[in-house]
Amino acid sequence: MNLENFNSVVIHDVGMRDGLQMESESVDIETKIEWIEELIKSGIDIVQVGSFVHTGKIPQMADTDELFQYFNKPENKPKKTILSALVLNEKGMERGLNCNVGMFCMGVSASETHSMKNTGMSTSEAQSRIIKMAKELMSANKRVQVSVQSAFGCGFEGDIAEDKVLGIVKEYHSAGIKNISLADTAGYGNPAKVQRLYSAIRELDKDVEMACHFHNTYGMGLANCLVAIEEGVKYIETAFGGLGGCPFTKLAAGNVCTEDFVHTIQNIGFRKDIDLDRLIKIAKHASGFFVKDLPGFVYKSGGIKH
Amino acid sequence: MNLENFNSVVIHDVGMRDGLQMESESVDIETKIEWIEELIKSGIDIVQVGSFVHTGKIPQMADTDELFQYFNKPENKPKKTILSALVLNEKGMERGLNCNVGMFCMGVSASETHSMKNTGMSTSEAQSRIIKMAKELMSANKRVQVSVQSAFGCGFEGDIAEDKVLGIVKEYHSAGIKNISLADTAGYGNPAKVQRLYSAIRELDKDVEMACHFHNTYGMGLANCLVAIEEGVKYIETAFGGLGGCPFTKLAAGNVCTEDFVHTIQNIGFRKDIDLDRLIKIAKHASGFFVKDLPGFVYKSGGIKH
Numbered sequence: 001m002n003l004e005n006f007n008s009v010v011i012h013d014v015g016m017r018d019g020l021q022m023e024s025e026s027v028d029i030e031t032k033i034e035w036i037e038e039l040i041k042s043g044i045d046i047v048q049v050g051s052f053v054h055t056g057k058i059p060q061m062a063d064t065d066e067l068f069q070y071f072n073k074p075e076n077k078p079k080k081t082i083l084s085a086l087v088l089n090e091k092g093m094e095r096g097l098n099c100n101v102g103m104f105c106m107g108v109s110a111s112e113t114h115s116m117k118n119t120g121m122s123t124s125e126a127q128s129r130i131i132k133m134a135k136e137l138m139s140a141n142k143r144v145q146v147s148v149q150s151a152f153g154c155g156f157e158g159d160i161a162e163d164k165v166l167g168i169v170k171e172y173h174s175a176g177i178k179n180i181s182l183a184d185t186a187g188y189g190n191p192a193k194v195q196r197l198y199s200a201i202r203e204l205d206k207d208v209e210m211a212c213h214f215h216n217t218y219g220m221g222l223a224n225c226l227v228a229i230e231e232g233v234k235y236i237e238t239a240f241g242g243l244g245g246c247p248f249t250k251l252a253a254g255n256v257c258t259e260d261f262v263h264t265i266q267n268i269g270f271r272k273d274i275d276l277d278r279l280i281k282i283a284k285h286a287s288g289f290f291v292k293d294l295p296g297f298v299y300k301s302g303g304i305k306h
Numbered sequence: 307m308n309l310e311n312f313n314s315v316v317i318h319d320v321g322m323r324d325g326l327q328m329e330s331e332s333v334d335i336e337t338k339i340e341w342i343e344e345l346i347k348s349g350i351d352i353v354q355v356g357s358f359v360h361t362g363k364i365p366q367m368a369d370t371d372e373l374f375q376y377f378n379k380p381e382n383k384p385k386k387t388i389l390s391a392l393v394l395n396e397k398g399m400e401r402g403l404n405c406n407v408g409m410f411c412m413g414v415s416a417s418e419t420h421s422m423k424n425t426g427m428s429t430s431e432a433q434s435r436i437i438k439m440a441k442e443l444m445s446a447n448k449r450v451q452v453s454v455q456s457a458f459g460c461g462f463e464g465d466i467a468e469d470k471v472l473g474i475v476k477e478y479h480s481a482g483i484k485n486i487s488l489a490d491t492a493g494y495g496n497p498a499k500v501q502r503l504y505s506a507i508r509e510l511d512k513d514v515e516m517a518c519h520f521h522n523t524y525g526m527g528l529a530n531c532l533v534a535i536e537e538g539v540k541y542i543e544t545a546f547g548g549l550g551g552c553p554f555t556k557l558a559a560g561n562v563c564t565e566d567f568v569h570t571i572q573n574i575g576f577r578k579d580i581d582l583d584r585l586i587k588i589a590k591h592a593s594g595f596f597v598k599d600l601p602g603f604v605y606k607s608g609g610i611k612h
Binding site for chain 2: 001003153158159187188190191192193195216217218219220222223226227230253257260263264267268269296297298301303304305306
């Protein structure tokens with residue numbers, strides 16, 4: 001394993017969105033603010049605050065506008081942390097623009113079944129719409145990340161042809177979008193597939209800023225992240241406590257756990273600027289809040305003592 | 307990640323020993339026989355039946371001789387699976403010889419504190435004794451694997467100098483022992499350290515048959531296995547269900563889970579000869595037997611459907 005790329009890893013915590021949307025209990029806004037503030041203080045590079053989605057569909061995300069209003073106030077504004085949000089359609093994008101979102105995330109599913117269930121549109125319809133939105137945001141000088149969901153397989157459809165995934169990536173790339181994430185909604189990624197897909201994207205254009213988003217359904221999440229980094233993936237999406245899952249997928253399991261991931265790369269020798277203990281405290285707090293064990297390891301064991 | 311070595315991986319399930327010794331409830335011999343038979347039928351290469359240790363110390367291992375007697379009967383003898391056992395001292399070795407053990411495993415801890423707690427001897431005293439035993443077994447044409455426990459760090463002492471670990475390896479090597487395992491008793495291994503230690507052993511002698519034994523205390527177990535294989539490690543020690551831990555270490559957590567590991571390398575494209583469904587059934591049975599969730603992922607989710 002070539003560790004050359006590990007120092008330039010950018011960590012994007014998506015627990016406040018991908019984590020909380022899966023929980024039956026909604027988190028009150030005071031607690032959300034506290035967790036986001038702790039994530040910022042810990043030194044995580046990008047924190048996903050929430051999604052702009054119909055509140056009837058995902059009530060846990062109803063206060064996303066309000067959260068951004070709070071963090072837009074000069075006294076609360078993070079100095080260097082980027083606050084991202086997921087937007088699903090034009091209306092969400094408008095809300096995001098009004099909220100001065102630091103990074104817009106949006107995507108399409110490579111699985112037609114998942115795409116229909118999630119958006120009511122085919123993959124190609126959904127992508128036309130997403131590309132149009134992304135272009136509008138880029139022309140307004142906004143930071144945008146687009147994704148291919150179910151990029152490594154789908155709980156409904158099983159394997160997804162790698163050519164289909166790469167076709168979607170090429171469409172994004174042709175539209176001038178450079179920050180592209182592959183999301184493993186179902187947890188189907190394995191190190192060999194991760195290696196093939198990202199090296200193919202790198203061959204397409206070495207300047208694509210690649211991102212990854214793995215779920216840990218089968219225990220391969222961390223290994224997939226490490227192989228992705230080796231292949232040049234810079235943005236790693238994780239969730240504190242290992243929370244997470246998509247409510248419209250078949251068998252949901254948590255994201256790769258932020259503090260476990262940070263602990264791993266710190267032990268390898270990188271990103272020692274991040275405050276692991278603070279991350280562990282957030283996970284412990286979340287575990288207490290939801291009154292259950294979360295999937296993360298390190299918040300239970302504490303980090304390795306050297 | 308170079309996948310070249312993945313096809314020659316040899317899987318050594320240690321759940322019957324490292325797994326069961328950690329459980330407060332002893333498993334009856336009928337159930338043990340059933341699980342071992344299923345492991346054999348699944349196509350696991352080496353199955354560790356138990357340890358020859360003072361029954362007062364680890365009562366869960368009291369029936370190891372009886373288990374070997376059962377599997378030595380012509381009608382029960384596995385055709386190609388090797389049945390291994392852990393031996394801790396000369397008395398255990400004698401019992402193992404009487405039992406016609408297929409592979410003798412024995413080791414010393416690189417941590418002086420762990421060595422004292424586990425054996426009452428310093429590392430170097432323990433190693434002299436182990437080497438003497440290993441030589442005796444080899445001269446009787448027995449298959450032997452020696453190990454360095456706490457090779458990646460120790461719950462009591464923290465970091466263990468890599469030079470100390472390599473020094474122990476060199477002692478083994480000078481004594482003519484070629485099958486050498488590094489055991490991560492505390493779960494402290496990380497991919498960079500795994501890479502450094504195994505590549506150093508490979509440099510010492512490319513013909514050393516390297517083995518690894520990782521615990522998953524911090525979630526890095528599977529990633530460590532994959533990096534170890536890349537570095538030329540052939541024998542991978544895992545435990546069904548992710549059971550396991552050393553009763554004399556500080557913070558014990560399960561071994562890398564056999565069925566999760568098999569699922570991973572099968573998804574990567576190798577060892578499709580192993581019957582994953584059968585492994586999943588054993589883990590489910592064990593989970594029912596101990597009336598608790600085990601750490602493994604795949605026995606809960608089922609394997610990825612392609």
